Each structure stands twice: as structure tokens, then as C-alpha cells.
Amino acid sequence: MICAPFTKDKQMKQFVFTRTFSGIPTLFGMTLIGFLIIGLTPGDPIEMELRRLGVAFSAEQVEALRVEYGLNKPLIQRYFLWLFDLFRLDLGTSIASGRPVLELFKEHLPITATLSVLAFMSSLALSLGLGGVTAVSQRTSLSTGLYVLTMFLVSVPSFWLALFLLAVFALGLGWFKLLQFGNPQDLILPTITLSLGHSAVMSRLVRERIIAVMSEDYIRLAIAKGLTRRAILGRHVFKSILPPLITNWAISFGSLLGGSVIVENIFNLPGLGQMALQAIAERDFAILQAYLLFMGLVFFLANFVADLMNHWLTPQIKKGDNGLR
Amino acid sequence: MNKIKHLLGVSSILVASLPALVSGVSTVQAEDIEQLRIAVKKDRYSVDPKKFNFTTRRPAGQITETAVKPDKNFVPQGILFESWNYKNGVYSIKLREGIKFHDGQIFDAKAAIEALKLYDQGRSDFLQIDQESFTQTGPYAFTFKSEIGSSLVIENMTHRGASLFSTNGNRAENPIGTGPYLLDNYKPKQSISLKRNDDYWGEKPKVENITYHFIADDQVRLLALQNKEVDIVAEVTPQMLLSLPKDGSVVVHESRPIRYVALLANLHGKAPYDTLKDKRVREALAYAINREQLAQILFNGKGVVAKGILPNWMFGLGDNHVEGFEHNTQKAETLLDEAGWIKGSNGMRSKDGKPLELRLVAAYPNVSSVRPMPELLEQMFRGIGISIDLVQVDDSGVYDDTYLATGEADLYMEFASNNNADPTYLLYNLFHSKTPWGYQYIAPAGKLDTILDNARQAQSREDVIKHVREAHREIVQTQLAAIPILMVPNFNLSRKGLNIPMFEHADWIDYGQVTLSK
Numbered sequence: 001m002i003c004a005p006f007t008k009d010k011q012m013k014q015f016v017f018t019r020t021f022s023g024i025p026t027l028f029g030m031t032l033i034g035f036l037i038i039g040l041t042p043g044d045p046i047e048m049e050l051r052r053l054g055v056a057f058s059a060e061q062v063e064a065l066r067v068e069y070g071l072n073k074p075l076i077q078r079y080f081l082w083l084f085d086l087f088r089l090d091l092g093t094s095i096a097s098g099r100p101v102l103e104l105f106k107e108h109l110p111i112t113a114t115l116s117v118l119a120f121m122s123s124l125a126l127s128l129g130l131g132g133v134t135a136v137s138q139r140t141s142l143s144t145g146l147y148v149l150t151m152f153l154v155s156v157p158s159f160w161l162a163l164f165l166l167a168v169f170a171l172g173l174g175w176f177k178l179l180q181f182g183n184p185q186d187l188i189l190p191t192i193t194l195s196l197g198h199s200a201v202m203s204r205l206v207r208e209r210i211i212a213v214m215s216e217d218y219i220r221l222a223i224a225k226g227l228t229r230r231a232i233l234g235r236h237v238f239k240s241i242l243p244p245l246i247t248n249w250a251i252s253f254g255s256l257l258g259g260s261v262i263v264e265n266i267f268n269l270p271g272l273g274q275m276a277l278q279a280i281a282e283r284d285f286a287i288l289q290a291y292l293l294f295m296g297l298v299f300f301l302a303n304f305v306a307d308l309m310n311h312w313l314t315p316q317i318k319k320g321d322n323g324l325r
Numbered sequence: 326m327n328k329i330k331h332l333l334g335v336s337s338i339l340v341a342s343l344p345a346l347v348s349g350v351s352t353v354q355a356e357d358i359e360q361l362r363i364a365v366k367k368d369r370y371s372v373d374p375k376k377f378n379f380t381t382r383r384p385a386g387q388i389t390e391t392a393v394k395p396d397k398n399f400v401p402q403g404i405l406f407e408s409w410n411y412k413n414g415v416y417s418i419k420l421r422e423g424i425k426f427h428d429g430q431i432f433d434a435k436a437a438i439e440a441l442k443l444y445d446q447g448r449s450d451f452l453q454i455d456q457e458s459f460t461q462t463g464p465y466a467f468t469f470k471s472e473i474g475s476s477l478v479i480e481n482m483t484h485r486g487a488s489l490f491s492t493n494g495n496r497a498e499n500p501i502g503t504g505p506y507l508l509d510n511y512k513p514k515q516s517i518s519l520k521r522n523d524d525y526w527g528e529k530p531k532v533e534n535i536t537y538h539f540i541a542d543d544q545v546r547l548l549a550l551q552n553k554e555v556d557i558v559a560e561v562t563p564q565m566l567l568s569l570p571k572d573g574s575v576v577v578h579e580s581r582p583i584r585y586v587a588l589l590a591n592l593h594g595k596a597p598y599d600t601l602k603d604k605r606v607r608e609a610l611a612y613a614i615n616r617e618q619l620a621q622i623l624f625n626g627k628g629v630v631a632k633g634i635l636p637n638w639m640f641g642l643g644d645n646h647v648e649g650f651e652h653n654t655q656k657a658e659t660l661l662d663e664a665g666w667i668k669g670s671n672g673m674r675s676k677d678g679k680p681l682e683l684r685l686v687a688a689y690p691n692v693s694s695v696r697p698m699p700e701l702l703e704q705m706f707r708g709i710g711i712s713i714d715l716v717q718v719d720d721s722g723v724y725d726d727t728y729l730a731t732g733e734a735d736l737y738m739e740f741a742s743n744n745n746a747d748p749t750y751l752l753y754n755l756f757h758s759k760t761p762w763g764y765q766y767i768a769p770a771g772k773l774d775t776i777l778d779n780a781r782q783a784q785s786r787e788d789v790i791k792h793v794r795e796a797h798r799e800i801v802q803t804q805l806a807a808i809p810i811l812m813v814p815n816f817n818l819s820r821k822g823l824n825i826p827m828f829e830h831a832d833w834i835d836y837g838q839v840t841l842s843k
Contacts, residue, residue, distance in 0.1 A: 041722065041723075042722050042723045042725065042726030042727050043720065043721065043722015043723060043725060043726055044722070044725070044726070045722075047725065047762075047763070048721055048722055048725065058761055059761055062761070097513075107513060108514075163544055163545075163548075166545065166548055167548065170548070170552055171548055171551055171552050174552075177552070177554060178540075178545060178548060178549045178552055178554050179516075179538055179540070179549055179554045179555070265541050265542055266542045266545055267545075268515070268538075268539070268540050268541065268542075268545065270512075270513065270514035270515050274514060274541065275514070277541070278367065278368075278541075280720075281720070281721075283722055
């Protein structure tokens, strides 16, 4: 018993170490696949740019520009050059704006991060609330009503929801502005748009988990013992449903970041999503590659944190398991 | 802050208008504007400070100026150049005197040569000036030659991308030009604000401050106008025109029709995309289109039936140099019968067991800018027994590489315009068999190449225009490489009371001269 904390601490360190190192090849693999996909996508950034600008150009000029941006080199060579630069924290230069990608990331990341964290927190609270209410009030009109609402929110596309919210709250009621950015209230509508769909999906999971746990023998025993519903839900049910939910929340954080592309575009927020969308249209390879790397890192870290929490919360995950599920 | 400025602007206008109201003046007059807010689609105002190349994107056109601008017929008219002359392959330039850059540097021959030389640094010199040929012949005069012996260098200088910067300072942070506005504030991807240059050499702008807001989503641009957060929407799609509020709060401004909607035909495709090698099928398609109907349905009824892809008023081409095609389904059916495409019991045509199916790709510049025209055309072609495999691509890269460069389609719908004062620009880049834009499958080659080469090599503008007329006729009539559908104006939307000096080329709308009707 005296050695237990030491053993647990050692186990945790080993888990963190193994998990981190197992992630490195995954990240490399992801950057390689991402690079190949972007590189093989139809569309030459130089020709697209010149044609969009409406200037006449010759094949020699296009080739000269390709050389200037290193696009004339074989794809795999370009990948290793990019990787070499990455180790020097150089993410390259945007073809469209001519600015360093790292600088662009520093500019755009805060908005996306704030929006995603806010949306994540909101969807967490909403999903627990909605899922909890629909689970404990089964076969009531409230439960049915909320279930229909979640079905609707799951089905409705985020761009439609965004335009609807803008039409009602900005144009109709005049509570919000479309163009201003810089005040906390400017993030309310984007956060709602981003979080509603996700909270609907997650609330259904919460509901199913609660219903499943509620039918377990130990919960029946607790009910028989006369524990209050609040005590049962708070002490027993919540603790049991948490580990699988943590993994889902981790994944959903990544998809919230991805989902911010549409929301940022409609609400005109200069975040990473809007930058990535424009980069796709312009085949701005350096930005796209950095965006992919960033998304991969976020997914990796979110899953890592989820595993860490599950490792800490769940006694079943022991030495040798390494949390790799 | 912008809102406050705007309110202050509107208030000051109201206060200023009181004496006129009191004295009972009833004539319609225009007022200057303190703050004008314009919604545009994308942030295209970045400048690379190290490499001065094609990424320089019209940094707020009004800060810098070009040497020349297109006049109402797209003929170059001097701005920074007072006059020019092209003789024996040499351009002789006389600069306008009394012009200074924003930092006080005099715009003389030396400064002009330095500014023009910037275009060679990025090796994307679309002006194609022989950089070694610059010779100063006076304090405000110099000469140069074209790298390729072209007589159209001045015409190409009407492009906003050929704006002249001072070589002083950092072009990314503080572009120094000679224009009527100074850069005030730039928030990447959000907005760019300009303030009036009170020392401007030319006509003083009527608008004191201009802010361009970048709003990517079409519907949100319209909502921002309805919500009075912007005064003008500068990029307008057919979808936006179809969803305008009915209360008259949004006003549509239009130029003369300049943009064409046309179907470009694959003339050299391999099976199964070889059907349009037969000119009779191309003619049948041209006769099957009910252009009047499309003009009424789309673009708020403001499009006009197209005879060609260049408007008749442009370059003084003239009204009758192309004839166009009437809507005549009977004629279309006869042509298809003659070509051996026989109608079956289901109303669709086939030849030797092969159904008459054409792949139509709608992509350029994007699907939203032409929708729902592809669907309407599909119905019209079905009416004469042609089945359409409709492909809508919202990515110009996929369009270029997957369909255009490979020839894996029969028809390409494009919504574009000749946005250059070089009369050969569009026709050469799209229809010459050596087209750098990747339209080899559409280019008829042979006679047309010769005509276009002659146009490019002609040494007088009159000769250029003569060859361009001939080339245009060859493309839309004789060879039918392009089937013209509609000519469409350039649109802006605004709140009520604004007078916008519309121009056919969006880059040349002078928002500094917008006024507010009393």
C-alpha cells in the first residue's frame, strides 16, 4: 500500500511517454498524406492566380514563378524541404499574400481558439442538460419535445442556422451587428451556431448512456435504498457515463475546430477556418499544409488529454494497457 | 467606431441640408459623403514587401494610379501619362507634370522608370517591357520598347495591376502612390480604410473616407446592406438579385452590359466528347437557346441577348460585325436530323445506337455566379432531344485540370468579360491554339490563329480592331467555338439615395465620386 502512489505515478509517466512517442509517427504520416493530397489536387496555384487577376502571361512566366515558389520540384522533395523548414519553425510563405504562414497563424488563431473553446463549453453544458432531462423524463411530452428539437438541430446545416440567426437577431431584432468584431458579444451568434448542432449530437449520447446506466443493478439498489434522484445522478450515474463521454468530447473538439470554417465564413470572423477556405480556393499550399498539421496536432492533443483523464478516472486501465484503445 | 463616423457623416449632411430646406430650394442636388462603406467579397489587398510580383493586388486602387485608364469605349486615356506615341517599335512617353507621390517625391521621368521597372522583379511582367530599353529623354519624357514588339503595351497598362508605386518605403505596410486616397487602416481579412488625400493633383474626391469590408458570403453581404452596416455591395451574384427585398430599400446600379455568359464548345475532344466536332450540332445548340427567356428570368431581367462575347460598344467594334442566333427550335431540330441524330420514341436523339448526350460543365468563375442558368439550358436542350450530363464545379482548379485541360466535357459554361483595354486580350487568351490559359480543346486553330497573330502584330490600333472584328466573327459565328447567350451588366447594390458612377469594369468604378442625393 505504501508503494501504491509511487507505482501509480510511474505508470502515469510511462503512459504519457508511450502515448507521446506513439503519436509522433502518426503526425508524420498525417503530414505526408496531407502533403500528397494537397499536392495532387487539381489546379495550379500560379495559373489560377494569374487568370483570376486577368493578366496575360506566357508559359515561361508561369514557369519562372513556379521556380520562385519551389513548385517545380518533385512533390516528395518538396515534402522533405517543408519538413526540414518545419524543424526550424518555418512554415513557409503564403503564395497569395506573400506573408509568412506562422505570422498568419498568429493573427488568425486567437479568434478560432476562442470561438472553439466557447462553443465547446456551451455544447458541453447544453448536451449534459438536454441529455439528462430527456433521459430522466422519458415518455413525457417534455422529453419528446426535446428529442424532436435535438433531431432538428442534428439535421440542420450550420450555414442555414447561421443565416437564420443573422436574419432574426441581427436584421430582425437588431441585437447584433454583422460586421463588427472585437467585442465579446460579437461571438455570441457564432458560438450558438457552432455549439447547437454539436450539443444535439452529444446530448443523444448522454441520454443513451444515462438510460443504460440507470438500468444497472447497482442503480436499482440505490433507488431501493431510497437515495434521491439527484444523489443517484450526481454520485453514480455521472461518474459512470463520464469516461466514454470524455473520448467523444475530445473528438468533438476537433470537429468544432473544423466546423468553424463555415461559421467563420458566414459571420465574417477572420479566423483559421476562413483563412483555410480561401487557401483551398487559391491552392495556397503552405497555408493548407500548416492548417492540416495544426488540425492533426489538435486531434492528437485532445485525444491525449482524453486518454489521460480516462486513465486517471478508470481503474480498469492498468499497466500494459497504455490507454491505447 | 465606423458606425459613429457614419452617423456623424449622415448627421452632418442633414445639418448641412437644413438651410436649403428652409429656403425652399427644390432642385435635386448631390451631397458629398464623409464615410462610405463598401462590401466586397475577398481581401485582395496584400502586398509582398520583398517580392514585387503578381501578388500585388490592386492595393486599394485609389492609393496608387495607373499610367492610363480605359475610357468609356475601353480606349486608353491618360492619367499619369499625358501623351504617348508608338512608332518603329518605340514608345515615347510624355508625363503629366505637377504630380507628386504621397511622400512628396516628384513624379518625373526618373521616378516613372523606377516604378515601371518594379514590374520586372517578380518575373511576372505582363507588360513585357524591355527593361534595358528605358531612356530618359527629358525631365518628364522617356522612351521604351516592348520585349515582344507589341503595339499594345499602353493598353495593358490600363490594368489596375499595373499601378505605379514609389520605390520608397515598405509597400506592404505603407504603399506610396500618387492617388486620391491614402491608406488609413488595414485589418487583414476584415477591412481596409482609406482617407482622402487633400493634396491630390486631380479632381478632389467627394467621399472623405472609404472603408472596404471583406464579406465572403453572398447572402451576408446583402444582409449587411439591409442592416445598414454597409452602403454599397460591390460584388453581386444572380442569386442575390433574385433575393432582393421587395420594399425598394435596396437599389440596383448597373453599367452597360459587358460580361458574357457563353458556352464554349470542345472542338477537338476524343470520344465520347467528340460530338461537337460536327458544326451542325453546335449550330443546333445555338438555335435551341431561348435567350429572351433567360434574360427575363436571370439577373433581375437586366441581361440582354448576346450576339457575341465582346460588346458592340467596346473598342468601337460596331453593331453589325456579328449577327447572333435567333431562337428557332425547328431549325435546331432540322440541323440535328441532317447530322444523323434521329429522335427516338422517348423524344431523345441517337445515332448508330449512341445517345446524343453532352457533358456541360458550369464552373467559371464559380457555380453561384451562373446558377440557375445550367438547369434552364438543360431543359432547353432536352426540348430538342439532347440529353445533358450537367457537372457543376465550384473550384476553378478542378475545372481547369479535370475538365478544361483534359477535354473531358463537350460544353463549358463561362461567365466572364474582356476586362482589359487590349482588344486582343480575351480572344487571344481563350481561342488561340497556343493559349496559355489551357483552352486548347476550344481553340479552332488554323485561320483564327493567323487572324489573332495579325491582330497582335498590327502596328496601329485601327488595324488591331479590324483583325479583332474578324476574329470575333470567326469565333462566335463561322466556327462557333463559343455560343453566346447573354450579355450582363456589372452590378452594384446600395441603399437608397446613393449615386454611383458605374463603370463596366469593376476595378474602375470610382467610389470616391459617389454622392448622396438630397
